[in-house]
Amino acid sequence: MVVIEPQTQAGSPWWRGAVVYQVYVRSFADGSGDGIGDIAGVRARLPYIRDLGVDAIWFNPWYVSPQADGGYDVADYRDIDPAFGTLAEAEALTEEAHTLGLRVIVDIVPNHCSDRHPWFQAALAASPGSAERDRFLFRPGRGASGDEPPNNWSSNFGGSAWTRVTEQDGTPGEWYLHLFAPEQPDFNWANAEVRAEFESVLRFWLDRGADGFRIDVANALVKAPGLPDLAPTAAARAGDDRPYEDQDGVHEIWREWRRVTDSYPGDRVLVGEVWVRDRERYARYLRSDELHAAFTFDLVRSPWGGVPMRKVIDTSRETHRLVGAPASWVLSNHDVPRHVTRYGRADTSFDFGHAQLGVPTDRELGTRRARAAALLTLALPGGAYVYQGDELGLWEVEDLPDEVRQDPMWRRSAHTDGVRDGCRVPMPWSGDEPPFGFSAPGAASPWLPQPAEWKGLTAEAQVGAESSMLSLYRDVLRLRRATPGLGDGPMAWSPSDPNVLAFTRGDGFACVVNMSDHSVPLPPHDEILLASGPLDVDGLPTDTAAWLRLDR
Numbered sequence: 001m002v003v004i005e006p007q008t009q010a011g012s013p014w015w016r017g018a019v020v021y022q023v024y025v026r027s028f029a030d031g032s033g034d035g036i037g038d039i040a041g042v043r044a045r046l047p048y049i050r051d052l053g054v055d056a057i058w059f060n061p062w063y064v065s066p067q068a069d070g071g072y073d074v075a076d077y078r079d080i081d082p083a084f085g086t087l088a089e090a091e092a093l094t095e096e097a098h099t100l101g102l103r104v105i106v107d108i109v110p111n112h113c114s115d116r117h118p119w120f121q122a123a124l125a126a127s128p129g130s131a132e133r134d135r136f137l138f139r140p141g142r143g144a145s146g147d148e149p150p151n152n153w154s155s156n157f158g159g160s161a162w163t164r165v166t167e168q169d170g171t172p173g174e175w176y177l178h179l180f181a182p183e184q185p186d187f188n189w190a191n192a193e194v195r196a197e198f199e200s201v202l203r204f205w206l207d208r209g210a211d212g213f214r215i216d217v218a219n220a221l222v223k224a225p226g227l228p229d230l231a232p233t234a235a236a237r238a239g240d241d242r243p244y245e246d247q248d249g250v251h252e253i254w255r256e257w258r259r260v261t262d263s264y265p266g267d268r269v270l271v272g273e274v275w276v277r278d279r280e281r282y283a284r285y286l287r288s289d290e291l292h293a294a295f296t297f298d299l300v301r302s303p304w305g306g307v308p309m310r311k312v313i314d315t316s317r318e319t320h321r322l323v324g325a326p327a328s329w330v331l332s333n334h335d336v337p338r339h340v341t342r343y344g345r346a347d348t349s350f351d352f353g354h355a356q357l358g359v360p361t362d363r364e365l366g367t368r369r370a371r372a373a374a375l376l377t378l379a380l381p382g383g384a385y386v387y388q389g390d391e392l393g394l395w396e397v398e399d400l401p402d403e404v405r406q407d408p409m410w411r412r413s414a415h416t417d418g419v420r421d422g423c424r425v426p427m428p429w430s431g432d433e434p435p436f437g438f439s440a441p442g443a444a445s446p447w448l449p450q451p452a453e454w455k456g457l458t459a460e461a462q463v464g465a466e467s468s469m470l471s472l473y474r475d476v477l478r479l480r481r482a483t484p485g486l487g488d489g490p491m492a493w494s495p496s497d498p499n500v501l502a503f504t505r506g507d508g509f510a511c512v513v514n515m516s517d518h519s520v521p522l523p524p525h526d527e528i529l530l531a532s533g534p535l536d537v538d539g540l541p542t543d544t545a546a547w548l549r550l551d552r
């Protein structure tokens with residue numbers, strides 16, 4: 001078996017420039033034939049991930065879970081959900097990935113657990129004021145009979161962030177906080193047992209070879225003392241200055257976690273999901289004794305265009321420079337509409353809570369831009385994430401029947417916000433019709449139906465096809481490995497039209513992305529290493545990118 005050395009710049013730890021492939025296990029490949037992706041399916045497809053040319057894999061939560069929120073409701077942090085397999089299989093997968101030169105990042109969900117977690121069940125059975133309840137955020141209600149929630153916080157999935165319990169004697173009782181679904185009670189991070197438990201869970205996975213953790217909602221664990229109402233200020237509405245997000249106390253947790261990962265051999269990493277808009281406050285999470293990296297979501301939010309994207313790139317560079325951390329570029333993940341679809345719309349920006357479903361899109365345009373975006377993000381300084389299916393050019397499936405949708409966001413927002421099932425549709429691997437090799441013949445149907453038009457987008461159809469998205473990704477990633485100036489390190493802008501992004505990396509490498517409405521000439525170069533689409537007589541056409549070796 002060929003062992004590929006993970007990409008490392010001289011003197012730079014692997015994670016500073018890594019390309020991480022995100023595997024949404026439920027939708028990657030089904031080994032057991034029940035229509036649900038699983039670890040056996042991932043193991044069978046590991047060579048595909050190796051051949052893509054990435055450095056690491058991040059697995060979305062695979063723990064025991066009632067799946068009220070796609071596994072982000074964890075009932076046992078030390079075991080695998082039977083739908084996905086067994087702990088022994090997860091261990092074997094990790095070993096096999098390592099043999100192929102792929103590192104493994106495990107998703108950890110510390111803000112909340114499942115309402116089926118034994119600790120929450122014990123809290124429900126115990127009385128107000130008990131040690132069991134203190135692991136969560138139970139509070140008496142407001143109003144004469146306590147039938148109003150303790151404060152005005154809303155759940156990220158819609159509705160109040162509080163649910164009232166019935167006490168053991170049958171009377172209406174306390175309320176508990178859940179920033180997400182009611183099935184996801186928030187932990188009380190002021191409780192020492194909670195902290196000790198998570199330290200032990202980290203060690204459990206580090207002992208099993210995990211190379212790091214993707215930390216779910218890393219900015220939300222600590223809440224403001226006294227759980228005050230959300231002030232009706234502009235800042236709070238815009239997402240800053242909320243008493244349940246980005247509290248100063250959260251950083252002590254990341255310093256504790258960093259001490260744990262640092263105590264292990266090898267470079268084990270902490271990657272945070274930090275949706276914090278204020279740049280200086282975001283950078284605090286990346287101080288040298290806290291998280292190693294955090295997702296750079298700015299391109300997910302940004303509209304397509306040279307002017308806004310240059311601004312995003314510059315702001316991100318300044319932000320990361322404050323703390324010496326690398327950026328980790330993201331175009332899509334399991335929570336946002338796929339970028340082929342976003343980039344084909346009239347408004348190409350994204351934000352949570354904005355109705356997006358069914359907004360008209362031009363897929364051909366979106367695909368052309370997605371190809372250019374691959375060259376852009378994989379040439380920018382730092383690391384990058386590739387969400388499974390990005391490399392196949394999959395689009396957002398927007399016409400899922402209501403009855404198959406599983407996203408709690410869809411249900412709790414009264415069907416106005418349903419952005420998350422459509423990017424989680426099972427991968428098309430081969431063949432002419434669903435399940436496209438996702439499951440073996442004769443298996444149950446995939447848990448979400450795949451569009452028949454994905455026939456042309458299967459991995460089998462794209463492998464070796466010269467102009468396919470898969471071939472583009474493989475070429476880009478192969479060149480990225482082979483080009484010393486890429487990944488971590490400096491970049492410099494070259495003079496260009498404001499709607500063109502042109503920059504150099506290392507010694508003689510340039511990336512040019514034309515987002516203007518006309519073709520532009522390429523700068524003098526020795527060689528076109530790669531282009532996202534055909535060039536024309538005038539040079540680089542609209543919505544096309546090229547990687548160049550410059551004249552020396």
Ligand code: ISL
Nearest residue numbers: 069072156157180216217275335352353
């Ligand atoms: O919902 C949001 C805004 O209204 C997001 O900012 C949300 O907080 C963010 O996407 C958090 O996502 C993560 O935690 C969720 C889970 O459902 C997502 O899949 C996960 O990525 C709760 O665990």
